[in-house]
Amino acid sequence: MRVALFPTCVNDAVHPSTAIATVTVLERLGVQVDFPFEQTCCGQPQYNTGYRRATEPLVRRTAEAFDGYDHVVSPSGSCVAMIRDHYPRIGARAAAEGRGDDLAGRAGSLAGRVREFTEFLVDVLGVTDVGAYFPHTVTYHPSCHGLRALGLGDRPRRLLEAVEGLDLVELPGAEECCGFGGTFAVKNPDVSAAMGADKIRNAESTGARVLCGADNSCLLHLDGMLRRRGSGLRPLHLAEILASTEEEPWS
Structure with missing residues (x-):
């Protein structure tokens, strides 16, 4: 099982401890995690502000960065929702307008493989007790x-x-x-x-x-x-x- 980490911009720039913690938990559970350096922003800020076409290159870059991985895990529900809900729609619209017929396929493929952190733990790994201690x-x-x-x-x-x-x-x-x-x-x-x-x-x-x-x-x-x-x-x-x-x- 090939697993990649998608930390997102917020975590990478402001809260790297969250990305580190995500990897710590996954490795504790025996999962080897890769970090593709080609990844950048998923394009959510641009898309939410109405710049759909400006988002398309980021959709393509993100899909290419995570090509070949069985699961892409992210500790950010908003970015996972962006990829899962909006990427296929962006790809389909680009194809309909004659800009890159392959984008829809790439976007759809990634959307089916991206998992929010808790989803991956519970649904894919089948665990709820990850061996944590937090007396608060x-x-x-x-x-x-x-x-x-x-x-x-x-x-x-x-x-x-x-x-x-x-x-x-x-x-x-x-x-x-x-x-x-x-x-x-x-x-x-x-x-x-x-x-x-x-x-x-x-x-x-x-x-x-x-x-x-x-x-x-x-x-x-x-x-x-x-x-x-x-x-x-x-x-x-x-x-x-x-x-x-x-x-x-x-x-």
Whole structure:
């Protein structure tokens, strides 16, 4: 089984610890992970802003970078949703407009092989207990892409519940958006901030020490607001919790 890591731009540039944690967990489970250096941005920012044709070269480059791998694993539901839901559509539209008939095939092939991290662990490897230790109270925020686009369901929760020492508490209003939404936060800052404030109030009401998520884009949004509030609540990606075998993995 050939497996490649797709860390995404956010993790590569801002939170490399999440990508490292993803590999740590996979290797602990006996999976050899490759990192194709040809990969770049998947094109989600361009596509979400309306630049479909400008996204096509990135679709092609991403598909070529991961050609030949059985599974492409990413700790980012939003980027997985971009590839799985939008790549085939972009490829089909390009072919219909006479620009690269092979793009649809390449995009469709990659879409069928890309897996969000928790999907890969639960559905492909068939595990929920990854040998982690994290003796803290945690509440989980399901991001919109993971919840609605990918249908991750209870996979992240099942993984967290199997972590030794972890106390998982329910997040009120868990299914409500945190307000990030990619370029939405830039174009609608007041609404975005209000939604983030609601999410933070709900998270703080749980008494948890850690706010866990599976998308660092959402966690970055919430982290900035938490820091400005002087809150003691700590955002942490699920992969970093699953990689933990000590009391303070972030120290």
